[in-house]
Amino acid sequence: MAFPKLDENSIKAALAGISELNFIASGGFKGVYRACINGNIEALKLVMVPETQSADEEAVIARDELIARVKREIQIIQKCKSPAIVKLGSMQPAMANIEGKDFIIYSEEFLEGDNLWVILRNPKTAPPAEAELKLLTATLLTAIKELWEYRIIHRDIKPCNVIKTNDSSRQFVLLDLGIAFSRMDTPLTHGWTPATFRYFAPEMANPSFRESLDYRADLYTTALTVYEYAAKTHPLAKDFEDPMMTVTRAVKEIPKSLKALRPDLSKDFCDLIDTLLNKVPALRPGNLQMLMKRTGGLI
Amino acid sequence: MKIYAQQGFGEGDKVSLGFQNNFVDGVIYSPRHTKKDSLIAKLDESAKDYPAKERYFDPQFYAALYAGEEDWRMGYLEEDYAEYFKCQQKSVLERENNAIACIEKALRFQQTLKVTGIIAPNILISRSFDSREAVISKNFIRNAAEVYSKLKDKRPLFATLAVSYQALSDRAAFEEFLNEITALDTPPDGFYVLISTSGPDANEEFFNSNTIAGWMMLNYSLGLNGFKVINGYSDILAPLLLSVGGYGGATGWFANLRNFSLASFQPPGGGRRPLVKYLSNALQSRITVPELDQLRNLVPQVLNKLSTDSYYPVVNSSTPQDSSQEVLQTWETIKAFTDRLASKNNIPDRLRDYSAAIQSARNVYAAISKTPLQLQNGANHLQELEEAVYLFTKRAGITI
Numbered sequence: 001m002a003f004p005k006l007d008e009n010s011i012k013a014a015l016a017g018i019s020e021l022n023f024i025a026s027g028g029f030k031g032v033y034r035a036c037i038n039g040n041i042e043a044l045k046l047v048m049v050p051e052t053q054s055a056d057e058e059a060v061i062a063r064d065e066l067i068a069r070v071k072r073e074i075q076i077i078q079k080c081k082s083p084a085i086v087k088l089g090s091m092q093p094a095m096a097n098i099e100g101k102d103f104i105i106y107s108e109e110f111l112e113g114d115n116l117w118v119i120l121r122n123p124k125t126a127p128p129a130e131a132e133l134k135l136l137t138a139t140l141l142t143a144i145k146e147l148w149e150y151r152i153i154h155r156d157i158k159p160c161n162v163i164k165t166n167d168s169s170r171q172f173v174l175l176d177l178g179i180a181f182s183r184m185d186t187p188l189t190h191g192w193t194p195a196t197f198r199y200f201a202p203e204m205a206n207p208s209f210r211e212s213l214d215y216r217a218d219l220y221t222t223a224l225t226v227y228e229y230a231a232k233t234h235p236l237a238k239d240f241e242d243p244m245m246t247v248t249r250a251v252k253e254i255p256k257s258l259k260a261l262r263p264d265l266s267k268d269f270c271d272l273i274d275t276l277l278n279k280v281p282a283l284r285p286g287n288l289q290m291l292m293k294r295t296g297g298l299i
Numbered sequence: 300m301k302i303y304a305q306q307g308f309g310e311g312d313k314v315s316l317g318f319q320n321n322f323v324d325g326v327i328y329s330p331r332h333t334k335k336d337s338l339i340a341k342l343d344e345s346a347k348d349y350p351a352k353e354r355y356f357d358p359q360f361y362a363a364l365y366a367g368e369e370d371w372r373m374g375y376l377e378e379d380y381a382e383y384f385k386c387q388q389k390s391v392l393e394r395e396n397n398a399i400a401c402i403e404k405a406l407r408f409q410q411t412l413k414v415t416g417i418i419a420p421n422i423l424i425s426r427s428f429d430s431r432e433a434v435i436s437k438n439f440i441r442n443a444a445e446v447y448s449k450l451k452d453k454r455p456l457f458a459t460l461a462v463s464y465q466a467l468s469d470r471a472a473f474e475e476f477l478n479e480i481t482a483l484d485t486p487p488d489g490f491y492v493l494i495s496t497s498g499p500d501a502n503e504e505f506f507n508s509n510t511i512a513g514w515m516m517l518n519y520s521l522g523l524n525g526f527k528v529i530n531g532y533s534d535i536l537a538p539l540l541l542s543v544g545g546y547g548g549a550t551g552w553f554a555n556l557r558n559f560s561l562a563s564f565q566p567p568g569g570g571r572r573p574l575v576k577y578l579s580n581a582l583q584s585r586i587t588v589p590e591l592d593q594l595r596n597l598v599p600q601v602l603n604k605l606s607t608d609s610y611y612p613v614v615n616s617s618t619p620q621d622s623s624q625e626v627l628q629t630w631e632t633i634k635a636f637t638d639r640l641a642s643k644n645n646i647p648d649r650l651r652d653y654s655a656a657i658q659s660a661r662n663v664y665a666a667i668s669k670t671p672l673q674l675q676n677g678a679n680h681l682q683e684l685e686e687a688v689y690l691f692t693k694r695a696g697i698t699i
Contacts, residue, residue, distance in 0.1 A: 203478075215482075257698075280520075281478045282474060282478045282480075283516075283695055286524045
């Protein structure tokens with residue numbers, strides 16, 4: 001079910017303290033708006049809770065899972081202190097009924113800037129320099145490090161979920177912990193794997209991945225993101241390709257070295273990204289301290 | 300990249316000569332072959348005379364599962380090292396608390412010794428990474444650093460990973476095991492890796508492309524993840540293992556110190572006095588003294604042109620005069636080849652150089668084939684080494 005098109009006045013009517021409101025994007029059950037909440041610009045997030053009949057057991061499970069995911073996402077953001085990860089806004093999570101549908105509503109800080117997908121797909125933007133790529137890598141490593149301290153794997157690091165801000169002291173920020181995986185809590189999904197297939201760590205294809213998944217899956221997707229941002233082309237996936245083919249490539253195909261597409265970048269940096277794209281987690285350099293050192297340190 | 304003396308029976312002055320000549324960077328002691336008093340004295344002496352050399356103690360706990368077997372030879376282990384070594388059963392070690400107790404005893408014992416690093420105990424995974432033994436082994440590895448942290452010792456800790464060559468051939472189970480040990484919550488500083496074969500003469504198991512490629516993968520993966528890897532009993536494979544990320548390799552004077560096997564604990568099956576050999580870097584193999592004596596004029600490339608060549612004097616039909624000289628020649632030769640590979644900047648360059656050395660060895664063997672001499676061991680190992688490099692680069696995604 002897709003996120004419905006809502007009348008902005010209906011949202012304003014349902015929620016107190018909102019003056020300006022502009023739709024930004026939607027995906028799955030989630031919609032994001034740029035909103036002025038009690039005088040501050042924030043990102044307003046609406047998550048539609050699907051209607052279910054109590055007799056439809058599967059639908060009830062799916063709805064409960066969705067609610068649990070939103071709760072987990074909010075809890076994780078609350079815990080994380082690193083500037084590399086998005087922060088919550090002033091609006092506390094609450095339920096609201098808008099145009100006859102139930103929504104969980106909360107806000108995050110609004111980050112002025114574009115996501116990396118928009119930037120890399122713009123033919124007019126020049127390929128980023130090595131210093132910027134290192135900063136991006138270091139930012140994502142910082143986020144991974146903090147998440148892993150709570151035994152959390154983001155599982156959805158991709159260009160769309162990284163904002164390049166206009167703030168030079170905080171140039172990149174990682175968003176959307178909607179499908180984060182916790183090694184400590186009970187798994188929220190049963191029988192399926194939530195993922196963006198274009199940014200899929202090969203170990204996720206293993207049916208028993210839940211037993212062994214760790215932060216190295218995020219290292220892999222970090223490398224995919226940095227590679228694609230640097231080369232303006234995905235190392236494995238092709239546009240409009242069948243998702244199963246993309247997953248097969250993730251599991252089996254060895255990507256071209258980043259150096260082949262960006263010969264101007266240093267060998268050391270390209271080697272690092274190439275090695276992080278190894279199919280076997282144990283063959284990715286997993287020592288975060290060592291990785292930080294190679295990319296310029298903690299953000 | 301370090302080369303260590305793998306100590307064992309009949310040490311004499313071999314280790315101290317290795318230190319004196321700077322052919323080895325340290326020593327790994329075998330309690331099975333060394334009385335406790337003697338061990339303490341040796342460690343004290345080398346700490347005083349050669350403070351820069353590294354000193355380790357292999358607790359040889361992997362033999363504990365067999366200590367109750369009739370006629371198995373545990374040497375001094377059961378009497379002199381009873382503080383941590385006693386007969387064990389798998390069913391007992393499966394309980395994590397029992398494993399922790401064993402680890403603690405072995406670590407506490409080593410704390411009292413003048414070693415420069417501590418080696419945690421473990422059992423041998425004798426068949427597969429997907430086995431009861433592998434679960435016990437993982438428990439030992441997982442708990443080693445946690446137990447050690449409570450002892451407040453500053454010396455580096457190495458977890459033992461002892462595994463049979465067969466286990467390396469199940470790639471999926473091996474990679475899963477690697478994934479787990481490279482993501483420990485409390486990791487050790489390094490690993491003491493032992494790859495076992497069925498016996499000291501099991502050359503086909505030791506010089507097997509799958510065994511070598513798997514051993515290389517262990518070094519590469521653990522090195523990549525910041526661990527120091529000491530490869531016990533690695534002998535002439537040491538330079539190759541160190542060139543893909545290993546920290547140290549070790550070898551000794553007898554065949555059972557060049558190739559790890561629990562067979563050396565089994566009842567003796569008789570045998571003959573080993574022939575004295577010369578390790579030739581140009582052949583990547585050993586040749587007997589009579590072979591050397593004939594070849595040194597016909598195909599002089601077999602000589603390493605190192606200082607220890609003088610231990611095989613022409614005037615004495617190339618026969619060393621002293622029993623310690625053979626191992627000194629081995630250490631110097633392995634060290635020289637390791638240093639050559641270490642001078643290259645990165646793994647692909649080192650592997651390219653190694654492949655060039657194999658190609659060059661083929662040429663030397665071709666030259667030997669034109670002489671009337673028939674070598675006791677042929678050039679089959681070169682094929683295995685070449686194949687191992689190929690398999691490793693393919694699995695690790697390295698282009699050379």
